[in-house]
Every structure is written in structure tokens, then in C-alpha cells.
Amino acid sequence: MPGPPPLPHLSQRSFKMDAKCVVDLLYWRDVKTTGVVFGAALLLLLSLTVCSIVSVCSYICLALLSVTICFRIYKGILQAIQKSDEGHPFKQYLDQEVALSEDMVHKYSDMVLAKLNKTIGDLRRVFLVEDLVDSIKFAVLMWILTYVGALFNGLTLLILGVIAVFSCPIIYEKHQAQIDHYLALVNNQIKDVVGKIQAKVPGMKRKTE
Numbered sequence: 001m002p003g004p005p006p007l008p009h010l011s012q013r014s015f016k017m018d019a020k021c022v023v024d025l026l027y028w029r030d031v032k033t034t035g036v037v038f039g040a041a042l043l044l045l046l047s048l049t050v051c052s053i054v055s056v057c058s059y060i061c062l063a064l065l066s067v068t069i070c071f072r073i074y075k076g077i078l079q080a081i082q083k084s085d086e087g088h089p090f091k092q093y094l095d096q097e098v099a100l101s102e103d104m105v106h107k108y109s110d111m112v113l114a115k116l117n118k119t120i121g122d123l124r125r126v127f128l129v130e131d132l133v134d135s136i137k138f139a140v141l142m143w144i145l146t147y148v149g150a151l152f153n154g155l156t157l158l159i160l161g162v163i164a165v166f167s168c169p170i171i172y173e174k175h176q177a178q179i180d181h182y183l184a185l186v187n188n189q190i191k192d193v194v195g196k197i198q199a200k201v202p203g204m205k206r207k208t209e
Contacts, residue, residue: 026169038166045159133198 028034047056068090075089088094129135148157172179 026165027173028166028170034166038162041162042159045155045162049155049159133194 024030025034025037044056044060047059051059072089075086078084079086125131126135126138152160
């Protein structure tokens with residue numbers, strides 16, 4: 001007899017917990033944890049600007065192996081001197097289950113699939129000009145990105161993105177009122193400009209208008 005289906009609220013609770021962990025990380029709730037993650041990510045990206053990804057991965061593996069092998073030899077010598085039988089120093093980690101569960105794989109694969117389908121649908125709308133305004137906005141964005149690409153390569157943009165992800169949330173939290181005020185002003189200006197263009201250029205009004 002088949003077992004009961006998985007409860008939806010359990011996956012929702014797990015998703016909320018994951019989202020809370022990400023929020024806590026980006027808002028520096030635990031300074032030590034966020035500092036380690038931010039520093040490691042930034043160091044990895046800066047290393048990629050100097051060496052190839054193969055070299056960086058090799059150096060990371062060599063450094064990790066050097067630490068674990070030295071610690072393993074040190075503990076073995078210490079146990080021999082003290083005549084103790086503590087066993088393997090990494091036994092508690094070797095005994096842990098590291099395989100991905102099917103529920104986790106299904107959850108995240110479904111999330112990725114939903115995002116991918118939505119992106120494909122949005123790109124189809126833009127390139128087939130379902131809404132002329134949205135297609136023009138996308139064209140302007142791509143035109144701006146050509147200048148951004150001429151100034152920065154992808155890795156530099158990725159480094160700037162990591163710095164922004166770990167700095168913008170905490171800055172916004174501390175200066176939320178001022179930032180919201182200026183964002184509202186900019187948003188109103190953009191709406192006014194778009195409204196004037198839509199009024200003057202035939203065929204640019206949205207279907208709902």
C-alpha cells in the first residue's frame with residue numbers, strides 16, 4: 001500500500017527556512033559567517049582574474065589536502081605517543097550522510113524549471129513584440145549593456161555583483177527612508193518620460209489602455 005503523499009506545507013516551510021538563511025547571510029546577522037562566505041567568494045573570483053579556473057580549482061584542492069593530510073598525520077603521531085585509541089580524526093564526518101535526498105533534488109529542479117519556463121515565455125514575448133513598449137525597453141537595456149560590456153568583462157561584473165549583493169542590503173536597511181524617497185522620484189520621472197513618448201508615438205500605448 002503506497003504511503004501518504006508528501007505534505008505541501010513541509011516543502012513550503014523548508015523553502016522559508018532556506019530563504020531566511022539567505023536573508024540572514026546577506027544582512028550580516030552573523031558577521032563571522034557572512035564574512036567567511038563573502039571573503040571566500042571574493043577571493044575565489046579575484047583568483048580567477050589571475051589564474052585559469054583549472055589552476056584555481058587545483059590550488060584549492062591542494063591546499064585542502066595539505067591541511068587534512070597534515071592534521072591526519074599529526075593526530076596519528078599524537079595517538080601513538082599517548083598510546084590512545086581515538087580512531088580516525090575525521091570519523092564523525094566520514095560517517096555523515098552526504099547524498100542529496102530525492103525531495104531536495106525535486107524541489108530545486110522544479111524551482112529551476114519554473115523559472116526557466118517563465119524566462120523563455122518572457123523572451124518570446126519580447127522578441128516577437130507582443131508589447132511594443134516592453135520590447136523597446138529591452139532593446140534599450142541591451143544597448144546599454146553593450147557599453148557596459150566594453151568597459152568590463154564578465155568576471156569583473158561578477159565581482160562587482162558579489163560586492164553589491166553583500167553591501168547593498170545592509171546599506172538599504174540603514175538608509176531605507178532616504179533611498180525610497182529618491183527611488184520614488186526617479187520612478188516618477190521615468191513614468192512621465194514613458195508616458196510622453198507613448199502619447200506622441202503611434203502604436204506604443206499598451207493594450208490595456
